[in-house]
Amino acid sequence: MEQLQQQIHNLKQEVTNYPVTNAEQLEAFRIQFLGTKGQVKALMGEMKNVPAELRKEVGQWLNECKIFVEQHFETLKSSLQSTAEETTDGIDYSLPGTPQPIGGRHPISLVRNQIVNIFKRLGFAVAEGPEIEDDWHNFGAMNLPEDHPARDMQDTFYISQNPAWLLRTHTSNVQARVMENQKPPIRVVCPGRVYRNETISARAHCFFHQIEGLYIDEHVSFADLKQTLYFFVKELFGNDVKVRFRPSYFPFTEVSAEMDISCLICGGKGCNVCKHSGWVEILGCGMVHPKVLDNMGIDSNKYTGFAFGMGVERITMLKYQIKDLRLFSENDVRFLQQFHTVV
Numbered sequence: 001m002e003q004l005q006q007q008i009h010n011l012k013q014e015v016t017n018y019p020v021t022n023a024e025q026l027e028a029f030r031i032q033f034l035g036t037k038g039q040v041k042a043l044m045g046e047m048k049n050v051p052a053e054l055r056k057e058v059g060q061w062l063n064e065c066k067i068f069v070e071q072h073f074e075t076l077k078s079s080l081q082s083t084a085e086e087t088t089d090g091i092d093y094s095l096p097g098t099p100q101p102i103g104g105r106h107p108i109s110l111v112r113n114q115i116v117n118i119f120k121r122l123g124f125a126v127a128e129g130p131e132i133e134d135d136w137h138n139f140g141a142m143n144l145p146e147d148h149p150a151r152d153m154q155d156t157f158y159i160s161q162n163p164a165w166l167l168r169t170h171t172s173n174v175q176a177r178v179m180e181n182q183k184p185p186i187r188v189v190c191p192g193r194v195y196r197n198e199t200i201s202a203r204a205h206c207f208f209h210q211i212e213g214l215y216i217d218e219h220v221s222f223a224d225l226k227q228t229l230y231f232f233v234k235e236l237f238g239n240d241v242k243v244r245f246r247p248s249y250f251p252f253t254e255v256s257a258e259m260d261i262s263c264l265i266c267g268g269k270g271c272n273v274c275k276h277s278g279w280v281e282i283l284g285c286g287m288v289h290p291k292v293l294d295n296m297g298i299d300s301n302k303y304t305g306f307a308f309g310m311g312v313e314r315i316t317m318l319k320y321q322i323k324d325l326r327l328f329s330e331n332d333v334r335f336l337q338q339f340h341t342v343v
């Protein structure tokens with residue numbers, strides 16, 4: 001029996017030391033130890049020589065030895081599989097990554113940023129106000145009389161749960177909000193989204209973007225307004241663009257004007273975009289109406305100011321020769337990606 005014990009011991013030793021680093025060696029291991037003509041089988045064959053009274057005990061040794069070899073085989077097999085997975089999962093970790101296309105800014109954001117930056121260089125700060133507004137800040141404070149057509153349900157989206165609230169129809173509400181909270185001197189530009197109940201077409205939309213400007217101090221004059229806007233136009237469109245002011249009317253300014261630039265499409269010769277006039281209107285402006293200053297508790301005998309408001313879509317369309325306003329909100333990547341390189 002001692003001899004058999006020794007044989008079991010030797011077999012375990014041999015199994016433990018057997019080198020297995022690839023599939024062929026694993027198969028050789030299986031054949032040598034666990035195959036039909038393998039060493040485990042051979043050892044089991046010794047049972048027939050064991051005296052009956054010792055069979056139970058020896059049987060246990062042999063069984064335990066067989067399980068040892070089988071378990072060792074399984075361990076070798078699974079460690080071989082996991083190293084195989086690590087090296088053959090098809091990924092070469094040294095390759096550079098697959099480039100992911102990055103997005104770009106929306107053309108409206110690009111132009112808004114360009115415009116805001118021009119005014120920042122002149123010392124204007126940026127102010128923002130709410131898109132859901134009350135009647136006073138959107139209309140009343142801005143000197144729009146009760147019966148002004150802009151208050152008509154046709155143009156203004158009222159909040160159905162509470163008609164005292166509306167979606168602002170212009171960024172001029174921020175003028176009122178700023179004057180409420182700041183004392184002159186005030187110098188702000190206010191970019192933002194505005195809403196009007198318009199039928200959507202190539203030239204009109206129910207929402208769009210404006211940039212409002214407001215400058216209030218002692219002795220601010222119309223000459224200051226003109227020079228500020230001249231500078232703005234040259235910076236945004238270049239030196240060749242011509243500028244003209246036309247008298248106009250806004251309830252919140254007196255005097256009021258509209259500013260045109262020479263048509264960028266035809267260079268002033270006349271085309272469809274400028275309706276053959278050679279000029280396109282890009283903003284409304286004027287001297288802040290004394291009533292607006294008084295409404296907001298600013299002494300209109302001491303202070304004067306100018307204001308202006310422009311549509312970002314209109315300017316973007318001119319700058320990039322975009323013919324349909326709807327392109328801005330359709331999110332068609334073929335349109336948007338043309339601006340990805342613009343900064």
Ligand code: DAH
Binds near residue numbers: 169250307
């Ligand atoms: N709020 C006007 C509009 O939406 C634009 C405007 C005109 C704003 C003249 C001004 C201004 O501040 O002075 O059409």
